[in-house]
Amino acid sequence: MSSADNRRIVREGRRNGGGKEKGFFQKVHSPPSPLNDSLEGEIQAFLIDEDQLHTYDDLTKVNPVTPSTVLKCLQARYSVKVFYTHAGCTLVALNPFQPIPDLYTLDVMKEYHGAPQPQEFKPHIFIVAEEAYRNVQGQLEPVNQSLVVSGESGAGKTWTSRCLMKYYATVAASSSVVKSQDTVERIERRVLDSNPIMEAFGNACTLRNNNSSRFGKYIQLQLDRCQLLVGASVQTYLLEKSRVACQLANERNFHIFYQMMKMATDEQRKEWKMPPGQCFVWLPNSEKTVEEDCFHETVEAMVHLGINTERQRQIFRILAGILQLGNVNFYSSTDESQPCNLDEQSKDFSQRAAELLCVPAEELQMCLRVRMLKAGKQSVLKPCSQAECSMRRDCLAKVIYAQLFDWLVTFINNSICADKSTWCNFIGVLDVYGFECFQINNLEQLCINYANEKLQQHFVSHYLRAQQEEYVSEGLEWSFVKYQDNQSCLDLLEGSPVSVFSLLNEESRLNRVSDAKTLRVRLEKELCDNANISWDKFSKEPHFTVAHYAGKVHYQIQGMVEKNKVFISSSPPGFFQGGRQRKNSLESLMKILHTTTPHYTRCIKPNPDCKPLTFKKEEVIMQLEACGIVETIHISAAVLTCPAVVSQLDLLEDQRKKILSQCAFTIQCCWLKHRRRRHHARHQSATLIQAVVRAWLVRRCVQRRNRAAAVIQNTWRKWRVRLLKNTYRILCFLLSSIQKPVTVRGWPMGLALASAPSITMSLTATGFQKMVSVMASLHLPSQRGAYTVKPNQFSQELASIRAQPKGSVKLHYQRSPLLYADRQPDMKSDVTGFNAILLEKTL
Numbered sequence: 001m002s003s004a005d006n007r008r009i010v011r012e013g014r015r016n017g018g019g020k021e022k023g024f025f026q027k028v029h030s031p032p033s034p035l036n037d038s039l040e041g042e043i044q045a046f047l048i049d050e051d052q053l054h055t056y057d058d059l060t061k062v063n064p065v066t067p068s069t070v071l072k073c074l075q076a077r078y079s080v081k082v083f084y085t086h087a088g089c090t091l092v093a094l095n096p097f098q099p100i101p102d103l104y105t106l107d108v109m110k111e112y113h114g115a116p117q118p119q120e121f122k123p124h125i126f127i128v129a130e131e132a133y134r135n136v137q138g139q140l141e142p143v144n145q146s147l148v149v150s151g152e153s154g155a156g157k158t159w160t161s162r163c164l165m166k167y168y169a170t171v172a173a174s175s176s177v178v179k180s181q182d183t184v185e186r187i188e189r190r191v192l193d194s195n196p197i198m199e200a201f202g203n204a205c206t207l208r209n210n211n212s213s214r215f216g217k218y219i220q221l222q223l224d225r226c227q228l229l230v231g232a233s234v235q236t237y238l239l240e241k242s243r244v245a246c247q248l249a250n251e252r253n254f255h256i257f258y259q260m261m262k263m264a265t266d267e268q269r270k271e272w273k274m275p276p277g278q279c280f281v282w283l284p285n286s287e288k289t290v291e292e293d294c295f296h297e298t299v300e301a302m303v304h305l306g307i308n309t310e311r312q313r314q315i316f317r318i319l320a321g322i323l324q325l326g327n328v329n330f331y332s333s334t335d336e337s338q339p340c341n342l343d344e345q346s347k348d349f350s351q352r353a354a355e356l357l358c359v360p361a362e363e364l365q366m367c368l369r370v371r372m373l374k375a376g377k378q379s380v381l382k383p384c385s386q387a388e389c390s391m392r393r394d395c396l397a398k399v400i401y402a403q404l405f406d407w408l409v410t411f412i413n414n415s416i417c418a419d420k421s422t423w424c425n426f427i428g429v430l431d432v433y434g435f436e437c438f439q440i441n442n443l444e445q446l447c448i449n450y451a452n453e454k455l456q457q458h459f460v461s462h463y464l465r466a467q468q469e470e471y472v473s474e475g476l477e478w479s480f481v482k483y484q485d486n487q488s489c490l491d492l493l494e495g496s497p498v499s500v501f502s503l504l505n506e507e508s509r510l511n512r513v514s515d516a517k518t519l520r521v522r523l524e525k526e527l528c529d530n531a532n533i534s535w536d537k538f539s540k541e542p543h544f545t546v547a548h549y550a551g552k553v554h555y556q557i558q559g560m561v562e563k564n565k566v567f568i569s570s571s572p573p574g575f576f577q578g579g580r581q582r583k584n585s586l587e588s589l590m591k592i593l594h595t596t597t598p599h600y601t602r603c604i605k606p607n608p609d610c611k612p613l614t615f616k617k618e619e620v621i622m623q624l625e626a627c628g629i630v631e632t633i634h635i636s637a638a639v640l641t642c643p644a645v646v647s648q649l650d651l652l653e654d655q656r657k658k659i660l661s662q663c664a665f666t667i668q669c670c671w672l673k674h675r676r677r678r679h680h681a682r683h684q685s686a687t688l689i690q691a692v693v694r695a696w697l698v699r700r701c702v703q704r705r706n707r708a709a710a711v712i713q714n715t716w717r718k719w720r721v722r723l724l725k726n727t728y729r730i731l732c733f734l735l736s737s738i739q740k741p742v743t744v745r746g747w748p749m750g751l752a753l754a755s756a757p758s759i760t761m762s763l764t765a766t767g768f769q770k771m772v773s774v775m776a777s778l779h780l781p782s783q784r785g786a787y788t789v790k791p792n793q794f795s796q797e798l799a800s801i802r803a804q805p806k807g808s809v810k811l812h813y814q815r816s817p818l819l820y821a822d823r824q825p826d827m828k829s830d831v832t833g834f835n836a837i838l839l840e841k842t843l
């Protein structure tokens with residue numbers, strides 16, 4: 001593809017809604033964009049080969065890159081039960097909605113973990129896991145890793161996070177090493193045991209997912225010096241506590257309540273003050289049974305984590321107290337100056353609630369029905385209206401539940417967190433719930449979408465922007481791909497001096513019953529300059545509309561201030577809550593993300609009904625557009641195919657010395673850190689490694705650099721010093737091959753290597769084997785139109801040589817017809833001639 005082609009894609013993007021107002025990421029709920037005329041032919045040509053579409057395991061190989069071609073490939077893969085696909089720096093995970101045998105077994109884990117080049121294997125979540133793990137092993141900055149798993153509800157984030165945790169609990173299991181096996185084994189078990197507890201208390205059955213996480217989490221897996229798992233910690237965000245007191249039709253409360261009800265013994269019911277047959281307003285749809293209603297599993301996990309029987313009793317009593325509270329009703333008093341009344345039943349429920357929550361019954365009733373107004377130093381008691389009483393009851397329940405959840409998280413952390421002195425690096429798994437847009441949206445959606453805006457900003461700045469800037473700094477001719485910067489939307493939500501959240505917080509602090517219309521007027525008055533907010537003049541309900549990166553969302557203002565008050569009042573320090581804390585908590589998450597190497601996995605929900613193996617194109621395209629996957633692919637792909645990059649290899653060569661000296665320092669520091677001897681040899685070799693990697697980087701995407709360096713460095717570290725010389729020679733050879741740019745599509749390095757008639761060098765048998773693996777590791781996974789040499793080809797070709805006596809080994813590369821299949825005729829003499837000189841020089 002030419003640079004004109006690149007630009008064409010940019011233009012297509014713009015025409016389809018690029019630019020600030022209609023960005024790539026903008027449309028979520030609109031059908032796929034109409035195709036550009038000039039590209040339609042190419043698209044058709046690409047799609048005509050239907051049988052081949054499923055073979056695109058990296059979407060950067062798709063040409064042209066458009067929503068429709070990408071979609072078709074994913075669909076084709078899904079139909080042949082292939083669920084993972086690379087998309088440049090992102091892994092796309094399609095939810096199969098059915099268990100896939102043998103996809104996540106221990107053997108598969110071992111296979112990916114043990115492979116010299118896991119990325120050569122079929123795309124899999126284990127590749128992401130392994131890549132992050134090897135980055136830690138390689139100690140390349142930033143050493144700590146973040147695995148960002150995103151997607152809409154039901155897309156498979158929790159599943160993916162669990163897979164990742166299991167992977168690390170297996171491959172980084174500290175129990176595999178000596179020491180007191182019992183203790184260490186417990187760590188992995190405990191880390192995994194945190195899942196059922198968090199899910200019981202934080203997940204619920206929703207219309208979109210029977211086991212929907214109603215909170216976000218960042219799990220930090222702590223690794224020691226030997227990259228073994230020694231502990232973990234969990235940070236949670238945005239628990240949807242409103243669910244405790246209010247569930248949408250056909251949805252349920254948090255699983256734990258149903259688990260309790262279904263499995264309770266008579267004795268427990270007695271303890272929870274629940275006479276047989278008592279129903280609870282806050283437990284709708286309890287006849288619906290889901291897989292997750294597994295009380296024993298939750299209790300078992302609690303035991304493993306050290307929550308003793310007495311603590312468990314206290315927890316369940318609190319939960320029972322919340323349920324009793326939900327049955328309390330209020331009736332307006334005939335005398336307005338008097339608090340609302342409670343009928344006999346409600347009195348009874350509130351009595352039970354008070355006992356279970358260990359508070360005086362009178363006080364509980366008072367605080368629900370009367371509020372205290374402060375006027376200067378004086379305080380006045382004012383009876384609440386019926387609606388206010390109900391609101392206060394709901395708020396109290398939410399606050400209690402949030403505190404309980406928070407307590408559990410702290411307990412879990414105390415149980416699984418390793419002492420700071422025992423771990424030095426971490427791999428974080430971030431599972432946050434995706435962008436939400438319902439018919440009625442309120443504060444919960446605003447917070448979730450705000451968090452998603454922040455994550456999108458991180459993705460944009462970290463990948464889309466950073467990668468392009470790096471291309472430019474490499475001296476590559478690069479026309480910027482337009483992407484939508486969501487800063488103005490973030491300014492609207494959190495900016496200073498005024499923003500949606502600042503106004504909301506101000507309203508919440510006023511000591512009066514909030515009025516939706518007043519807030520609506522203030523928002524309009526103060527924020528009218530920001531193009532991301534708008535109002536439907538004809539709407540009767542007070543609302544505002546925010547143009548998020550993923551689409552427009554209408555937010556209902558009614559009830560928003562009251563909810564925000566709960567956010568504020570239930571904010572223990574450090575928890576993601578109202579006002580400033582909400583911002584700070586997200587900021588701290590962003591800070592972690594910025595200081596780690598990120599890996600992105602985008603989970604896609606192929607149909608809204610969670611049906612196995614059903615692929616609805618409209619659903620998928622909306623999700624692809626919402627996360628800007630096409631732009632990601634485009635940026636990653638363009639650098640592989642843009643001839644401008646290849647032609648600039650000369651330029652790179654001019655810069656080589658400068659690059660070498662820069663790299664030399666870095667890598668030398670790295671070697672010193674590992675307390676190796678023979679700095680000089682290492683320095684030279686390392687310099688060359690860096691140069692090779694650097695050249696590789698230019699042709700491939702920047703993201704591969706870390707992997708390349710890690711692979712080489714690891715291999716290097718394991719080698720005997722004696723082999724350094726040979727490595728050095730090989731790398732000289734590789735480097736030299738890069739020096740001569742070959743201006744055909746594809747890989748000069750691979751080309752030169754493959755076309756070298758023979759090389760003679762001294763190697764031991766093991767040295768030789770290792771050299772093969774390094775050579776193989778320097779190769780790229782095969783790509784469309786590129787010239788690749790697969791590792792197995794190497795080993796096949798070299799198999800005969802292995803038998804030769806130690807000492808002098810002659811490598812003979814056979815010229816497989818396959819390797820020369822797409823070479824231009826005039827290349828042959830060039831390459832051969834070139835290699836002849838090269839060999840002379842090298843050997």
Ligand SMILES: Nc1ncnc2c1ncn2[C@@H]1O[C@H](COP(=O)(O)OP(=O)(O)OP(=O)(O)O)[C@@H](O)[C@H]1O
Nearest residue numbers: 097098099153154155156157158159209212213433
């Ligand atoms: N790789 C997979 N293989 C088999 N089933 C899967 C896979 N990924 C997801 N599922 C199925 O899809 C369901 C929904 O997945 P999951 O709960 O992980 O979604 P989610 O994105 O975390 O949703 P939410 O945001 O609502 O928590 C799971 O319960 C599981 O049945």
